[in-house]
Amino acid sequence: MNISDIATEEYIEVDVETRLGKVRSLFEQDNPKGIIVVRDGEYEAVISERELIQSHVEDDAKVAALVKPSRNAPAPKVNRHEDVRETARVLVEGGVKVAPVFEGDALWGIVTADAILGAVLDNLDALTVEQIYSDDPVTVGDGDGLGTVVNLLREHGISRLPVLDDEGTLTGVVTTHDVADVVVRGMSKATTGERVGDRDRILDIPVNDFMSSPVRTTTVDESVEEAVDRMLENDLGGLVVVDDGDDSQVVGVLTKTDVLRALTFTEEDHMDVQITNIALLDTISRDDIRQSLTEVLDKYQKMQVMHVHVRFQEHKEKLRGTPLIYCQIRVRTSNGQVAGSGEGYGAESAFRVALDKLERNVLEMKNYRSDEQYRGQLARKLNEL
Structure with missing residues (x-):
């Protein structure tokens, strides 16, 4: 199957001179599958709802302020005859849920994550949630404010946060869409109200005033097909995995x-490495990253x-023009998941810090499993006495 079978023309096009306030309203009112930004009629970039939330750019600013090359690399382009696996890789590595589809130099349509998942749904029954889910969730307390939510979403580059009460019990979930809804409604009221200063209070709105509850959940033993079917049916970006x-x-x-990341898994001889926001690589290449990871992980042959x-x-902070970068490495192995993260000025520096923590x-993890094996052997010997 190639992308032309599932691409769509259902997108909204805006000029770079459009006010960001209007774009934010478009997401709220029309819930478009994608917003394409053009300059002089030519494709410039794709804007996602998450980018709007993570941006500090004010509503009165123009779209151009958000899509400047120095701030955002343009969304990757997809050829209309590209296959599903490679397109999934493009979306993941670009950190986007929608990408423009081109035929030659002409914009032909857009392809969305939902379209890809719907097309491959019947092939996902062989996977379980346990094989692909993220097992270290970032959470928020039900008494925390909107400002805390925005900071967590931005800091970790994620789209949803499970909400927990004081006892650690799941009470709701808050997503980038929920935040956009609160911000759009709140800013509108603050602007038209008697006190424009009230907009500052929006960030203090408690999570349980705008979170979704009850929460749509899944378990580690459910098939990915069933989980994705529920996401698509209920227009959800994800599910909380519970015990x-x-x-x-x-x-x-x-x-x-x-x-989508699971769709890119291959049977290649070399290690399968997926990189999100690959445009941030500066003095280090994909091959450098793969080689460094191979050198570290090959030390532990029993771990497949x-x-x-x-x-x-990328963070806003810079040192002599080089941005502060956060890097997270997550490895899925036969012994479970293991990760390492770190920050540094430039992608290579951040990667080296994260790689050290990963090792x-x-x-x-290796020593813990060795201890488990030793305790098991000792217990068996004691039982034989």
């Missing part, structure tokens, strides 16, 4: 991006590596 014996205890999160995901995220965590 099979206690649906109030959060163990992870499964998102559409996790599923199935997939590696490296995510980069420490891999060694810790």
